[in-house]
Amino acid sequence: xxxxxxxxxxxxxxxxxxxxxxxxxxxxxxxxxxxxxxxxxxxxxxxxxxxxxxxxxxxxxxxxxxxxxxxxxxxxxxxxxxxxxxxxxxxxxxxxxxxxxxxxxxxxxxxxxxxxxxxxxxxxxxxxxxxxxxxxxxxxxxxxxxxxxxxxxxxxxxxxxxxxxx
Amino acid sequence: xxxxxxxxxxxxxxxxxxxxxxxxxxxxxxxxxxxxxxxxxxxxxxxxxxxxxxxxxxxxxxxxxxxxxxxxxxxxxxxxxxxxxxxxxxxxxxxxxxxxxxxxxxxxxxxxxxxxxxxxxxxxxxxxxxxxxxxxxxxxxxxxxxxxxxxxxxxxxxxxxxxxxxxxxxxxxxxxxxxxxxxxxxxxxxxxxxxxxxxxxxxxxxxxxxxxxxxxxxxxxxxxxxxxxxxxxxxxxxxxxxxxxxxxxxxxxxxxxxxxxxxxxxxxxxxxxxxxxxxxxxxxxxxxxxxxxxxxxxxxxxxxxxxxxxxxxxxxxxxxxxxxxxxxxxxxxxxxxxxxxxxxxxxxxxxxxxxxxxxxxxxxxxxxxxxxxxxxxxxx
Numbered sequence: 001x002x003x004x005x006x007x008x009x010x011x012x013x014x015x016x017x018x019x020x021x022x023x024x025x026x027x028x029x030x031x032x033x034x035x036x037x038x039x040x041x042x043x044x045x046x047x048x049x050x051x052x053x054x055x056x057x058x059x060x061x062x063x064x065x066x067x068x069x070x071x072x073x074x075x076x077x078x079x080x081x082x083x084x085x086x087x088x089x090x091x092x093x094x095x096x097x098x099x100x101x102x103x104x105x106x107x108x109x110x111x112x113x114x115x116x117x118x119x120x121x122x123x124x125x126x127x128x129x130x131x132x133x134x135x136x137x138x139x140x141x142x143x144x145x146x147x148x149x150x151x152x153x154x155x156x157x158x159x160x161x162x163x164x165x166x
Numbered sequence: 167x168x169x170x171x172x173x174x175x176x177x178x179x180x181x182x183x184x185x186x187x188x189x190x191x192x193x194x195x196x197x198x199x200x201x202x203x204x205x206x207x208x209x210x211x212x213x214x215x216x217x218x219x220x221x222x223x224x225x226x227x228x229x230x231x232x233x234x235x236x237x238x239x240x241x242x243x244x245x246x247x248x249x250x251x252x253x254x255x256x257x258x259x260x261x262x263x264x265x266x267x268x269x270x271x272x273x274x275x276x277x278x279x280x281x282x283x284x285x286x287x288x289x290x291x292x293x294x295x296x297x298x299x300x301x302x303x304x305x306x307x308x309x310x311x312x313x314x315x316x317x318x319x320x321x322x323x324x325x326x327x328x329x330x331x332x333x334x335x336x337x338x339x340x341x342x343x344x345x346x347x348x349x350x351x352x353x354x355x356x357x358x359x360x361x362x363x364x365x366x367x368x369x370x371x372x373x374x375x376x377x378x379x380x381x382x383x384x385x386x387x388x389x390x391x392x393x394x395x396x397x398x399x400x401x402x403x404x405x406x407x408x409x410x411x412x413x414x415x416x417x418x419x420x421x422x423x424x425x426x427x428x429x430x431x432x433x434x435x436x437x438x439x440x441x442x443x444x445x446x447x448x449x450x451x452x453x454x455x456x457x458x459x460x461x462x463x464x465x466x467x468x469x470x471x472x473x474x475x476x477x478x479x480x481x482x483x484x485x486x487x488x489x490x491x492x493x494x495x496x497x498x499x500x501x502x503x504x505x506x507x508x509x510x511x512x513x514x515x516x517x518x519x520x521x522x523x524x525x526x527x528x529x530x531x532x533x534x535x536x537x538x539x540x541x542x543x544x545x546x
Contacts, residue, residue: 026444101439101447102493103298103424103454135447136494155494156447 037080069125241364267459273470326354392521
């Protein structure tokens with residue numbers, strides 16, 4: 001009898017561990033594609049390998065919040081986007097299309113993202129006020145410093161695509 | 167110059183193979199009526215898709231399936247063709263009926279095996295601008311979309327190859343395929359391409375709301391109040407009342423191609439896009455459908471749970487279910503400070519619905535160019 005109980009317990013435990021494994025939530029990623037030399041897929045862990053920065057701006061609640069993440073231009077440079085010395089001539093007709101998992105999309109001209117053109121920081125944030133972004137906002141959100149309307153502070157970002165204006 | 171199939175041939179070749187003499191005579195009458203209804207030959211050339219400037223030109227037509235008059239002609243026949251189903255009883259039009267703005271009035275729809283679909287039949291309108299199809303957005307083109315209900319065992323239940331084989335034996339069809347594609351071969355790919363071409367012509371741009379935007383319709387006060395609520399976000403601290411529907415349903419087309427968890431359930435039975443991505447952020451997330459012709463397309467939501475627009479408005483007003491996946495714009499969106507749903511007044515709900523009725527385009531649902539070509543011929 002004891003043996004049977006042990007077997008039942010063992011089976012139960014192994015099932016529990018199996019179902020535990022199956023429930024490991026899948027991690028969201030961001031794909032960088034288009035006019036880049038090295039298309040990338042970025043995870044939250046990858047984000048930690050870049051220089052961290054913060055931007056303070058108001059959200060829809062009208063209050064200031066501190067957003068932490070990395071400069072969008074750093075990610076795009078890593079993928080081989082024509083920023084910095086290469087952002088001239090026809091490359092100035094390039095834009096970044098940001099897409100969210102809810103289908104919302106916004107565009108930035110490459111020159112809006114380049115330190116040689118502007119001091120305004122546009123970051124890919126994964127934290128607000130020291131905490132991870134809420135599921136309905138994150139895990140990745142673009143934060144545009146000082147922009148009056150928050151409409152381009154796009155939530156739940158899943159794709160960054162560089163393209164030429166045609 | 168390619169020979170153009172005569173419309174009389176279409177009906178003759180289509181129907182006489184297995185029919186007796188009396189049926190032949192009956193169909194001969196039908197064919198003659200059809201002859202008087204149609205032009206002598208199938209129209210050919212580029213199809214001019216006409217729409218208002220405020221709809222914009224961000225259209226979605228694949229480079230390898232340019233819309234032609236002959237393609238649309240063929241696509242319309244195929245849209246109403248029951249041979250494309252396993253038991254020759256269903257066509258696309260079974261679940262997408264023009265009079266119901268291309269829906270079927272059911273919560274879920276029975277397929278060839280009488281098993282119900284898992285989600286509500288979506289209305290077909292202004293698809294020229296759509297880029298993601300189905301309630302979960304899993305198809306990137308109308309061509310890709312059309313293939314799925316055709317072959318799903320619980321919908322039309324017939325593989326594209328079998329459909330192609332069936333049509334390959336019908337001369338009227340092979341002649342049309344030659345006109346559209348250059349040779350008589352019928353393939354699954356060519357079938358879905360033609361259907362997609364027809365669907366791209368389903369343009370609705372003549373609702374009272376369209377005419378209001380053009381300056382040719384003057385809304386009654388109740389409609390105007392509803393429109394204001396529709397477009398305005400609630401700001402109780404400033405005394406501004408609103409329903410903010412336009413956040414997801416705004417613009418001239420009343421369609422923005424978004425995917426949201428709109429608070430139907432805290433724990434959804436149908437996980438929506440999460441089923442595809444495995445991401446908790448996508449739990450209970452579904453396409454935000456067009457509101458064009460919304461008064462005609464009930465029951466509502468991906469599972470057809472709401473029978474009337476009153477129930478839909480009541481949901482947003484009073485019954486938003488909280489969860490981590492609830493879309494952020496619905497969190498704390500209320501006309502009452504600290505409220506968790508819109509909290510509209512009874513009169514405001516009526517005003518909203520008055521505005522929603524402005525989105526019904528009766529020209530669209532009665533346009534003979536979208537109707538079953540065989541029935542049109544019979545009624546003439």
